[in-house]
Amino acid sequence: MTLADSLSRPTRRRRPKRRSQWKGLLYIAPAMVLVIMFFILPVLFTFWMSLHKWPLLGVPRFIGLNNYIRMFSDTRFYSALGFTAYYTVIITIAIFALAFPLAIFVERQRKMVGVYRTAIFMPVVVGLASASLLWVWFANVDSGFLNPLLAWLGIVDLKTNFFASFDSAFFIVCLMVVWKVAGFTMIILLTGLQAIPTELGEAARIDGANRWKRFFYVTLPLMRKTMALSLILSVTGSILAFDQFYIMTAGGPQNKMISVVYYIFNQSFVSFNLGYGAAMSLALLVILVLISIFQLWLLRVGEERA
Amino acid sequence: MKFNKLLAAASLVTFCFAAGAAQAETLQMWVRSGIGASFTKLVEAYNASHEDKIQMTEVPFSELVQKYATAIAGGQAPDALSLDLIYNPAFAAADQLEDLTDWAKALPYFSSLSPSHVKLGTYEDKIYGMPLSVETSVFAWNKDLYKKAGLDPDKAPTTWEEISENAKKIRALGDDTYGFYFSGGGCGGCMIFTFMPLTWGAGADILSEDGKTATLDTPEMRKAVDYYREMVKADVVPPGAASDTGTNFLSITNGKIGQQNLGAFAIGTLVTEHPDIHFGVSLIPSVDGKTSSFAGGDNFVITKGSPRADIAKNFLEYAYSLEGQKVMAKYGSLPTRSDIAAEVLKDLDPRMQVGVDAIAVAKTPYTLQFNDLINSANGPWASFTNAAIFGDDVDAAFATAQEEMQSIIDNAQ
Numbered sequence: 001m002t003l004a005d006s007l008s009r010p011t012r013r014r015r016p017k018r019r020s021q022w023k024g025l026l027y028i029a030p031a032m033v034l035v036i037m038f039f040i041l042p043v044l045f046t047f048w049m050s051l052h053k054w055p056l057l058g059v060p061r062f063i064g065l066n067n068y069i070r071m072f073s074d075t076r077f078y079s080a081l082g083f084t085a086y087y088t089v090i091i092t093i094a095i096f097a098l099a100f101p102l103a104i105f106v107e108r109q110r111k112m113v114g115v116y117r118t119a120i121f122m123p124v125v126v127g128l129a130s131a132s133l134l135w136v137w138f139a140n141v142d143s144g145f146l147n148p149l150l151a152w153l154g155i156v157d158l159k160t161n162f163f164a165s166f167d168s169a170f171f172i173v174c175l176m177v178v179w180k181v182a183g184f185t186m187i188i189l190l191t192g193l194q195a196i197p198t199e200l201g202e203a204a205r206i207d208g209a210n211r212w213k214r215f216f217y218v219t220l221p222l223m224r225k226t227m228a229l230s231l232i233l234s235v236t237g238s239i240l241a242f243d244q245f246y247i248m249t250a251g252g253p254q255n256k257m258i259s260v261v262y263y264i265f266n267q268s269f270v271s272f273n274l275g276y277g278a279a280m281s282l283a284l285l286v287i288l289v290l291i292s293i294f295q296l297w298l299l300r301v302g303e304e305r306a
Numbered sequence: 307m308k309f310n311k312l313l314a315a316a317s318l319v320t321f322c323f324a325a326g327a328a329q330a331e332t333l334q335m336w337v338r339s340g341i342g343a344s345f346t347k348l349v350e351a352y353n354a355s356h357e358d359k360i361q362m363t364e365v366p367f368s369e370l371v372q373k374y375a376t377a378i379a380g381g382q383a384p385d386a387l388s389l390d391l392i393y394n395p396a397f398a399a400a401d402q403l404e405d406l407t408d409w410a411k412a413l414p415y416f417s418s419l420s421p422s423h424v425k426l427g428t429y430e431d432k433i434y435g436m437p438l439s440v441e442t443s444v445f446a447w448n449k450d451l452y453k454k455a456g457l458d459p460d461k462a463p464t465t466w467e468e469i470s471e472n473a474k475k476i477r478a479l480g481d482d483t484y485g486f487y488f489s490g491g492g493c494g495g496c497m498i499f500t501f502m503p504l505t506w507g508a509g510a511d512i513l514s515e516d517g518k519t520a521t522l523d524t525p526e527m528r529k530a531v532d533y534y535r536e537m538v539k540a541d542v543v544p545p546g547a548a549s550d551t552g553t554n555f556l557s558i559t560n561g562k563i564g565q566q567n568l569g570a571f572a573i574g575t576l577v578t579e580h581p582d583i584h585f586g587v588s589l590i591p592s593v594d595g596k597t598s599s600f601a602g603g604d605n606f607v608i609t610k611g612s613p614r615a616d617i618a619k620n621f622l623e624y625a626y627s628l629e630g631q632k633v634m635a636k637y638g639s640l641p642t643r644s645d646i647a648a649e650v651l652k653d654l655d656p657r658m659q660v661g662v663d664a665i666a667v668a669k670t671p672y673t674l675q676f677n678d679l680i681n682s683a684n685g686p687w688a689s690f691t692n693a694a695i696f697g698d699d700v701d702a703a704f705a706t707a708q709e710e711m712q713s714i715i716d717n718a719q
Binding site: 055056057058140141142159160161163164169249250251253254255258262266269270271272 | 371372375376378379397400401402491492544545546548549551677678682683684689692693696697703
């Protein structure tokens with residue numbers, strides 16, 4: 001909501017007429033109904049649940065803010081937050097580091113550019129669960145092909161179990177996610193790149209700007225909106241990460257890979273503390289909204305500076 | 307194979323609906339994975355000889371509890387369930403199961419049904435769960451590999467020093483041959499079943515008698531961990547074990563594992579599906595050379611208010627008949643009725659008898675927090691077994707798990 005408001009507000013002009021306001025309301029009514037039914041009401045209900053000790057089976061009991069108090073002293077919640085933050089930073093940098101060059105690579109008209117675009121985008125249409133399972137098999141020490149490949153290259157020992165230690169397991173998960181998501185980020189960045197009028201680049205070139213200068217002073221500033229979009233999508237997606245850890249490492253060696261959502265899932269559906277899970281979900285929602293506002297603010301400040 | 311069965315079951319159901327069969331009803335039933343084929347075969351035998359049908363859905367064992375609980379909460383629960391018996395008290399206490407007391411006590415053979423199952427199925431003097439399958443954990447070794455390694459294939463090792471030595475000799479046979487296997491990647495259920503007997507036999511336990519204190523850090527547990535650590539270090543355990551969350555529990559079936567602790571269900575699977583693997587079975591030695599076992603298995607429960615409770619009872623009576631017991635025993639489930647046990651096992655593989663003998667030395671933990679403490683993939687026991695056996699810091703593994711177990715117990719009080 002907050003996001004949509006702040007994104008759309010500056011471009012819309014307000015009309016004074018009363019009648020058209022009603023008309024406008026009518027137009028957004030279907031969307032509003034959906035948002036209220038599938039977002040506002042569930043959030044309110046989640047809040048209501050978070051005030052209870054709410055077992056999956058049995059009768060809920062009102063306990064006020066106890067779930068929130070417990071949250072502040074729950075070290076496992078903090079370590080889940082810590083891991084999620086770590087993952088988000090690493091994976092976002094990794095995705096952008098790959099997607100940006102790819103976008104620039106496929107932006108220019110060259111031979112077989114359609115093939116490249118399709119090939120790079122292909123993993124995006126694979127489901128995250130299927131992709132995770134696929135990579136579990138790739139990296140399996142007994143039957144995968146990653147071990148023989150890396151052993152042949154002399155990088156690791158043939159009998160290295162990637163999922164047995166945190167760093168290598170984390171690396172494999174990140175590799176899978178980058179493989180799966182980079183194509184999507186690339187497409188978004190590509191649309192941003194293509195929206196930049198070529199005259200600007202040409203003008204800069206005539207003024208004597210070299211390739212790097214043109215990228216940093218012409219392309220990048222004009223890409224800001226696109227970057228904001230893909231950054232928010234990537235960060236949000238990473239903070240909500242669950243499937244890959246659940247499927248690929250089942251929480252990782254010694255529970256070192258429990259993301260926040262994974263922890264909420266465990267509390268809600270393994271330990272049956274639905275109320276506590278609800279409280280943490282709301283905390284996560286607040287964190288996400290704050291991060292998104294911060295990112296928008298960050299990119300807007302840049303706009304004024306430029 | 308499995309897919310075909312599923313398809314067959316599905317088309318059968320569709321057929322029943324399409325034909326509008328008024329009398330024949332279909333009972334929806336869930337069963338956990340990892341218990342071998344005994345139950346599937348029982349259902350097949352029942353469906354072949356009865357008008358009412360059972361539709362069986364297999365649910366991953368590590369998720370059965372939460373799936374069943376969410377299904378109940380969502381009003382989508384199956385009519386009946388083969389429930390790991392250690393969860394029986396929790397569901398009975400939540401008042402979600404059909405009271406079977408009168409019907410059960412009227413069974414002529416009620417007194418000869420597995421008493422530990424009935425005990426766990428009883429809550430506040432009412433019976434909510436009835437024994438369906440019984441299994442104990444045992445030690446198995448591959449006789450062919452023993453022979454190749456120059457060991458006596460008919461002599462079971464009786465100490466862990468011996469098992470470890472044998473494992474090294476088997477490992478020496480070559481690249482893909484390993485001496486020992488266990489699912490060490492945080493599979494709490496596998497490890498309580500196969501690893502815990504090492505300390506039980508020596509008199510130690512991870513919980514106090516009343517279940518209110520975690521007593522993980524005992525000399526016996528340290529010793530057990532050391533045996534496993536030493537084998538991992540000696541490279542006699544496949545590297546995949548460190549991240550196996552139970553998927554490859556039956557690794558011995560690939561014929562390249564020398565020794566493994568497994569359950570009676572696995573004996574059934576080996577006998578019926580891998581006849582080419584020659585293996586021996588004995589009781590699991592404890593760290594001090596005595597023996598022990600984990601007595602597990604499933605109770606049959608009916609979801610409260612199920613309209614098809616009569617079919618469920620009918621099915622269970624079939625399971626208790628000599629015919630039903632024989633089908634289940636053939637595929638590895640030990641007899642639940644002691645009065646006809648001898649007759650059931652008469653023509654079966656003699657190795658099944660070891661599973662029956664194990665009952666005498668076996669233990670079953672009783673705690674309402676079993677899932678949180680032991681079975682959950684992210685619970686303290688699951689991560690402890692991985693950290694202590696594969697990790698660098700054994701002391702820290704003990705300390706962390708001990709503390710976490712105690713806090714889970716305290717929070718639940």
